[in-house]
Amino acid sequence: MLKIYNTMSRQKEEFTPLGTIVGIYTCGPSVYQYAHIGNFRTFIFEDVLVRYLMFKGFRVKRVMNLTDIEDKSIATARKNGKTLQELTEYYSRIFFEDMKTLNLLPADIFPRATEHIPEIIEIIKKIMANGYAYRGKDGSIYYDVSKFDDWGSSLI
Numbered sequence: 001m002l003k004i005y006n007t008m009s010r011q012k013e014e015f016t017p018l019g020t021i022v023g024i025y026t027c028g029p030s031v032y033q034y035a036h037i038g039n040f041r042t043f044i045f046e047d048v049l050v051r052y053l054m055f056k057g058f059r060v061k062r063v064m065n066l067t068d069i070e071d072k073s074i075a076t077a078r079k080n081g082k083t084l085q086e087l088t089e090y091y092s093r094i095f096f097e098d099m100k101t102l103n104l105l106p107a108d109i110f111p112r113a114t115e116h117i118p119e120i121i122e123i124i125k126k127i128m129a130n131g132y133a134y135r136g137k138d139g140s141i142y143y144d145v146s147k148f149d150d151w152g153s154s155l156i
Contacts (some may be wrong), residue, residue, distance in 0.1 A: 001014055001015075002014070002015040002052070002056070004052075004074050010036075011066055012040045017058060020057045021059045021061050023060075023061050023063075024046070024049070024050065024060060024061045024062045024063070025062075025063045025065075026042075026046050026062065026063070026065075026107070027033055027062045027065055027067075028043075028067070028095075028107075028110065029066065029067070029073065030073065031066055031068050031087075031088045031091040031092045031095060031097050032070070032072050032076045032077070032087060033072075033091060034091065034094060035098060037125070040102065043104060044104065046062075047105055050104065050105055053115075061109075062107040062108050062109075063108065063109045063110075063111065064109075065110070065111050065112070065113065066088075066095075066108055066111070066112045066113070067113050067148070068088035068113055068114050068138050069084065069113050069114050069117075073087060076096065084113075084114075101140075124141055127143070128141065131144070131147065132144055132147050134136075
């Protein structure tokens with residue numbers, strides 16, 4: 001029996017899949033620099049979890065996003081005289097080589113943030129229209145956690 005620590009209940013709980021396929025969504029690297037040992041500690045844990053679930057007979061579908069646009073990647077690309085795509089493609093390739101070197105199973109899907117900008121914008125517009133986000137003085141959009149009395153204690 002697999003038990004996983006639930007941060008909401010603060011207890012180890014028996015893992016019970018919701019269906020026939022176990023879906024795992026994980027954050028991947030921000031691809032503007034080399035991934036380091038701290039990044040790979042997380043990716044190795046995820047790999048062990050996926051392998052264990054497969055060993056126990058579960059079908060697993062894993063998605064790992066690649067953050068290929070953010071302030072740091074834009075600044076690094078400008079500093080190095082590269083386009084954002086040139087920079088992030090380079091570091092993405094290195095990341096996949098490092099995964100292979102460490103014998104990590106690849107995710108089934110590696111969506112890139114830049115492939116979903118219209119969807120991200122629409123979600124942000126809806127969240128703002130519903131009063132759950134606000135624009136800060138710096139122009140950034142922030143999620144307004146004060147809108148939830150029990151923020152952090154329940155699924156929203």
